[in-house]
Amino acid sequence: MSDGVTIALDAMGGDHAPRMVVKGADIALRRHPDIHFLLFGAEEKVRPLLAKRPRLASAVTLHHTDEVVADDTRPSLALRTGRQSSMRLAIDSVADGRADGVVSAGNTGALMAIAKFVLKMLPGIDRPAIASFFPTRRGESVMLDLGANVECDEENLVQFALMGDVFARTVLGLVEPTVGLLNVGSEDLKGNDAVRGASARLRGTVTPIHFYGFIEGDDIAAGTVDVVVTDGFTGNIAVKTAEGMAKLFGEFLEASFRHSLSARIGYLFARGALRKLRMRSDPRRYNGAIFLGLGGIAVKSHGSTDAFGFANAIGVAVDMKVNGVLDKIRIELGRLSEAPSAPEPRAVSTS
Amino acid sequence: MSDGVTIALDAMGGDHAPRMVVKGADIALRRHPDIHFLLFGAEEKVRPLLAKRPRLASAVTLHHTDEVVADDTRPSLALRTGRQSSMRLAIDSVADGRADGVVSAGNTGALMAIAKFVLKMLPGIDRPAIASFFPTRRGESVMLDLGANVECDEENLVQFALMGDVFARTVLGLVEPTVGLLNVGSEDLKGNDAVRGASARLRGTVTPIHFYGFIEGDDIAAGTVDVVVTDGFTGNIAVKTAEGMAKLFGEFLEASFRHSLSARIGYLFARGALRKLRMRSDPRRYNGAIFLGLGGIAVKSHGSTDAFGFANAIGVAVDMKVNGVLDKIRIELGRLSEAPSAPEPRAVSTS
Numbered sequence: 001m002s003d004g005v006t007i008a009l010d011a012m013g014g015d016h017a018p019r020m021v022v023k024g025a026d027i028a029l030r031r032h033p034d035i036h037f038l039l040f041g042a043e044e045k046v047r048p049l050l051a052k053r054p055r056l057a058s059a060v061t062l063h064h065t066d067e068v069v070a071d072d073t074r075p076s077l078a079l080r081t082g083r084q085s086s087m088r089l090a091i092d093s094v095a096d097g098r099a100d101g102v103v104s105a106g107n108t109g110a111l112m113a114i115a116k117f118v119l120k121m122l123p124g125i126d127r128p129a130i131a132s133f134f135p136t137r138r139g140e141s142v143m144l145d146l147g148a149n150v151e152c153d154e155e156n157l158v159q160f161a162l163m164g165d166v167f168a169r170t171v172l173g174l175v176e177p178t179v180g181l182l183n184v185g186s187e188d189l190k191g192n193d194a195v196r197g198a199s200a201r202l203r204g205t206v207t208p209i210h211f212y213g214f215i216e217g218d219d220i221a222a223g224t225v226d227v228v229v230t231d232g233f234t235g236n237i238a239v240k241t242a243e244g245m246a247k248l249f250g251e252f253l254e255a256s257f258r259h260s261l262s263a264r265i266g267y268l269f270a271r272g273a274l275r276k277l278r279m280r281s282d283p284r285r286y287n288g289a290i291f292l293g294l295g296g297i298a299v300k301s302h303g304s305t306d307a308f309g310f311a312n313a314i315g316v317a318v319d320m321k322v323n324g325v326l327d328k329i330r331i332e333l334g335r336l337s338e339a340p341s342a343p344e345p346r347a348v349s350t351s
Numbered sequence: 352m353s354d355g356v357t358i359a360l361d362a363m364g365g366d367h368a369p370r371m372v373v374k375g376a377d378i379a380l381r382r383h384p385d386i387h388f389l390l391f392g393a394e395e396k397v398r399p400l401l402a403k404r405p406r407l408a409s410a411v412t413l414h415h416t417d418e419v420v421a422d423d424t425r426p427s428l429a430l431r432t433g434r435q436s437s438m439r440l441a442i443d444s445v446a447d448g449r450a451d452g453v454v455s456a457g458n459t460g461a462l463m464a465i466a467k468f469v470l471k472m473l474p475g476i477d478r479p480a481i482a483s484f485f486p487t488r489r490g491e492s493v494m495l496d497l498g499a500n501v502e503c504d505e506e507n508l509v510q511f512a513l514m515g516d517v518f519a520r521t522v523l524g525l526v527e528p529t530v531g532l533l534n535v536g537s538e539d540l541k542g543n544d545a546v547r548g549a550s551a552r553l554r555g556t557v558t559p560i561h562f563y564g565f566i567e568g569d570d571i572a573a574g575t576v577d578v579v580v581t582d583g584f585t586g587n588i589a590v591k592t593a594e595g596m597a598k599l600f601g602e603f604l605e606a607s608f609r610h611s612l613s614a615r616i617g618y619l620f621a622r623g624a625l626r627k628l629r630m631r632s633d634p635r636r637y638n639g640a641i642f643l644g645l646g647g648i649a650v651k652s653h654g655s656t657d658a659f660g661f662a663n664a665i666g667v668a669v670d671m672k673v674n675g676v677l678d679k680i681r682i683e684l685g686r687l688s689e690a691p692s693a694p695e696p697r698a699v700s701t702s
Contacts, residue, residue, distance in 0.1 A: 192501050221599040222598075237535065244593075262621070263621045274607055
């Protein structure tokens with residue numbers, strides 16, 4: 001990373017903004033010392049926070065604006081009226097090349113609508129998808145769409161598969177990631193028209209995708225595939241269901257250790273190991289959802305995250321840039337559109 | 352339960368049938384001493400298992416058949432050709448009144464298709480839903496549909512809400528259960544046409560349903576509502592995602608306790624409490640999915656369950672009968688169809 005990466009931050013987005021944003025930027029800077037930040041937000045609130053962090057302050061260019069997109073603003077309204085908002089200005093800086101990517105913990109719908117309008121779609125992609133990492137038995141997988149599209153057709157799912165594949169190869173560094181389509185059963189007959197159609201096309205594809213086939217809900221955590229493809233309605237509900245289960249299990253576990261004197265003593269001996277378990281399933285580690293399919297890098301952080309989680313979301317944007325994910329998706333999409341519709345005959349070696 | 356309940360069992364359905372079925376019936380009989388069982392299956396396999404259990408044998412009428420619906424048989428084929436199968440004969444016994452309900456751990460699609468054909472739908476219900484209990488922070492909730500219908504419209508979701516409400520009041524014994532519609536956000540604008548339409552109708556309903564509104568995935572485990580209503584595609588994936596997470600968490604926990612000598616010692620002290628935790632999240636406790644909306648009681652057990660899990664599925668069928676769930680759903684549906692379409696003006700007290 002000798003050239004450095006410039007990341008635009010919506011300083012006013014998120015429940016604990018701008019403090020959490022500034023602190024998160026500081027943590028991210030420690031991890032990636034050559035990031036430069038463009039911060040967009042209320043100068044009178046942000047400046048004092050930077051004053052306490054001279055190292056971060058020297059890596060930041062602050063752009064003042066008073067406008068903020070509220071959490072309950074409709075995306076269409078935010079798009080029309082919020083042109084001087086911290087969110088919009090941060091996205092604009094990616095569009096005009098001043099920044100390599102944008103991170104916001106603000107209103108998800110507004111961020112998606114503005115990013116789509118300002119950054120446009122990659123050629124060959126009809127709709128963006130929200131992608132994120134997911135902890136599994138084997139490490140982590142990529143899952144998309146997590147809520148950008150309530151309804152998806154066969155073509156959308158095929159495009160998501162292709163983007164997820166490139167993402168897994170570049171950001172996760174996997175040589176031949178497996179891609180699975182989330183369904184209610186593994187047999188060909190199962191599911192709706194969209195998943196059956198997408199499956200047929202992915203099986204016959206000329207892209208380099210290693211298509212596993214249909215997977216079921218329990219395959220997500222099992223790590224059966226590296227890339228889980230689904231529509232935004234199902235994906236959003238599945239991921240939030242999993243988060244809810246993790247939280248419930250954590251609470252049950254805590255209650256177990258308060259259960260008796262013996263259990264309390266056991267906790268004292270096991271707490272190092274339990275701390276590791278907690279770290280392993282810490283949702284902040286998986287914070288930072290990518291809007292894949294846009295012509296620029298845009299990452300959404302959980303609105304309720306803390307500085308540690310926000311720093312991870314910044315890390316996702318940096319990884320996207322450093323690994324040249326968008327260029328690689330562009331190349332794959334280009335190959336797909338140039339590819340013959342029937343597989344080419346294999347050359348027979350005569351040597 | 353002075354009159355006793357007769358339950359028909361598909362002795363040949365499930366990975367470990369018929370041994371698991373017979374053993375499960377024995378466990379269920381200990382819990383509900385006045386059940387009578389009709390067992391349908393291969394006499395030469397079932398008879399020796401009964402011989403070892405004289406108490407159970409005296410509560411069983413065995414009906415021999417050689418035919419079995421295989422796990423990979425298409426539902427339509429099972430319906431046309433499997434008329435002498437153990438599954439079909441068990442369902443027939445409910446239709447002709449010899450049994451009060453049927454339990455099978457066999458092919459889900461075939462069981463649904465045959466049960467729908469033989470037992471018919473309740474008047475006013477267009478499609479059956481698969482309902483099951485789900486562990487939550489507050490105890491347990493009912494969730495439906497878990498996979499009977501890949502696509503659902505507004506009307507289906509409203510009917511599921513009504514059936515889930517009656518089920519929660521009768522089987523869970525709740526006075527005023529809350530009903531929530533699973534969606535990708537809580538705002539009115541969120542989601543697809545089906546959930547938005549169903550929400551509008553449930554808000555204006557003249558049924559006694561206490562409609563909470565939209566809930567999100569993490570609300571399931573949080574126990575935000577008593578009845579979670581969703582389409583079969585999303586519901587199936589959400590429940591299996593949750594099962595996968597519970598399994599992953601259990602594995603992480605086990606690995607944590609093997610992590611160091613100190614953690615192993617901690618385990619020795621805490622194992623009583625941890626056993627309780629395991630019991631609390633044991634999926635066998637939640638085994639037994641109900642096909643709600645049919646004119647008879649049909650319960651599907653997990654195919655891979657053991658005798659303990661199968662006994663719980665039998666318990667669900669017994670509870671359905673004892674609590675008169677079907678009759679109560681019939682009454683509610685009748686009220687719904689008689690109800691005026693506009694809310695009646697409230698009488699003003701003059702006293």
